[in-house]
Amino acid sequence: MSVTPKGNEPEKTSASHEDDANSYQNKYKPSSEFNTRDEYLEHELQIMQPKRWRPNLPFRDYRFEFEDTIPAMAGTIGKVVMVGAIAATFAAPLGLSDAFVLENVRYELLIVSIFIILFSGFILPTANLAGTHGPLIPLIPIVVAAGGHPMAFGLLIGAFGFILAITKGGSLLARLTSKGVCGGLLIYLGFIGTISQVKKLxxxxxxxxxxxxxxxxxxxxxxxxxxxxxxKKRWLAVPLSCLIGGVVAFALGAPFEFNTAPGLPNMNPAYWWGEDTGWMLGLPTLESFVVVLPFAVLAVAMWSPDFLGHQVFQKISYPQRTEKVQMNIDDTMLSASVRQTFGSLAGGANFTSSWGTYIVPAAIAKRPIPAGAILTAVFCIIAGLWGYPMDLAIWQPVLCVALIVGVFIPLLEAGMEMTREGKTTQSAAIVVFASSLVNPAFGWSLTMLLDNLGLIGCKERSANLTKMSRWVIPLIMFVVLTTVMAIVGMLPGIPALMADFRH
Known part of the structure; x- marks a missing residue:
């Protein structure tokens, strides 16, 4: 029988008392004790103690605030729109109806709610919500034309994302990206997104x-x-802009009516992957995986600049001493990979990435991820089952202004803020230039290579990098991405190599 030395007991007791003293519950103060609402929200961010792979419970580890409803609302609107766009893009060449698209969107809203609560709201509170891969939408018609199977595509994205997450490749690439490169990327995404929404409206x-x-x-x-x-009430931009956009448009005579009645989608994966039901494609074959392989590599490679932009926006918007509650890139990749794998097996049309329409408004509102994540899950369930909110979310006057003020203008502002100081403007300009030539993934990888080599940007930063960080890893990323883009035909003026590989 072993006896624990008594000398060790005071240490454990002391450590336990210290943990209790530093807990969120002990440090919490009601908003009435602060001079302004901003001070209260910033204090909340600074005292949170998120736990990885352990339960994080409401009111014990975080609280719900009114501000959490704003990113939840914006995220739900964005989710309905983006999943609808992906489902429609995949369904149209297959001859599937609008009713199929609508049912799959409702199905995806319920699927994602489970993973939001499990990961971002419960066991990985610094993992951003697993959203929809918007930059992937232009590639989907090429995937379908090549004979790509949505389940094979989704499973490979999940597998590659999981590998990147457990090797911490995402956070490594983020560290190798300078402020100039990241700022230029945000400027490009913000400007292009704003222009596109104005044109759509x-x-x-x-x-x-x-x-x-x-x-x-x-x-x-x-x-x-x-x-x-x-x-200084910018966090209210999404609900008020949606309200004004909808009311003004309707008052001026724009047609609108609710068409989507309450209901429950088919929850049986066998229905979605049947040969005569759902996607009407059956289960994927080995060839299905070979066809979508380069597209899956590209999809996951495009995660890094997307995730990095969201993390940086948090860093700019949050006060000091909030590193613990900021989005963890590797955890986000892990949760996105798991969500992608199960969603694809279940029959959903979504291809996932970091949820931008949630995290950007949440950062503006100075709110951590978990509470808003749970509200987003609740809103998604309501929208999926009730149906009518889906009609409102995809109405152009509501949709376009929500994305402009909730995502793209804030990204533009953050990019300008990052390039305000230091030798960052050269790198930012090259990112915009290269992204305009092909896409943001190409612009990011090329400029990261040039910047880390010291050809542009801050020479002192380049000189302090190791050989691996200066050119080996950036060169590998650029070569892999450019090769994959050449294979699938994304390099302007260069015919796709995919056909040559398949014959």
Missing amino acids: FAWAEAIDMAHIAFIVILATILLYALLEHF
Whole structure:
């Protein structure tokens, strides 16, 4: 029988007392004890003690605040739209109906809710929600034309993402990306996204012969955003812009009606992967995996700049001493990979990435991930089962202004903030230039290589890097990405190599 030395007991007791003293519950103070709401929210971020792979419980480890509803609302709107876009892009060439797309979106809303609560709300509170891979949408018609199977595509994305997560490759690439490169990437994404949404809103208005509605809605949104910025209430931009956009458009005569009735989608994976039901494709074969292999590599390679942009936006928006609650890139990749794998096996159409329409508004509102994540799951369940909110979320006056003020303008602002100091403008300009040539993944990998070699940007930073960080890893990333893009035909003016590989 062994006896624990008594001398060790005071140490354990002392450590236990110290942990209790540093706990979130002991450090919590009600908002009434602070001079401003901002001070209270910043204090909340600074006292949280998120636990990895252990239960994080509401009210014990974090609280729900009104501000959490804003990113949850924005995230739900973005989710409905993005999953709908991916499902429709895959379904159209296969001859599947709009009813199929709608049912799959509802199915995905329920699937994602489970993983949001499990990971971001419970055991990995610094993992951003697993959202939808927007930059992948233009590639999907090429995947379908090549004979790609959505389950094979999703499973390979999950597998490659899991490998990147457990090797901590995502955080490594983030460390190798300078402020100039990251800032330029945010500027490009913010500008291109804003322009695209403005064009979509005008296209919608012109299609109903009411082009003036788009102008008035956007002008009203600009004025609202400026006022919110002036009064430091920018976190209210998404709900108020959606309200103004919807009300103004409807008041000016834009047609709108609720069509999606309450209901429950088919929850049987066998239905979705049947040969005569669901996708009507059956289960994937070995050839199915070979066909989508280069697309899956590219999809996961595009995660790093996407995840990095979201993490940096948090760093800019949060106060000091909040490193513990900031998004962890590797944990986010892990949760996204698991969610992707199970979603694809179940029959969902979603291809996942970091959830930008959630994390950007959450950072603006100075809220940590977990509480808003649980509210997002609740909103997704409500939207999926009730149906009617889906109609409102995809109505162009609501959708476009929500994405502009909730995601793209904040990204633009963050990029400008990052390139304000130091020798960052050269790298930022090259990122924008190279991204315009091909896409953000190409621009990021090329500029990271040039920047780390010291050809552009801060020469002192380059000189302090190891050989591996200076050129070996950046060169490998650039070569792999460029090769994959050449195979699938994404390099302008260069024919796709995929056909040659398949014959």
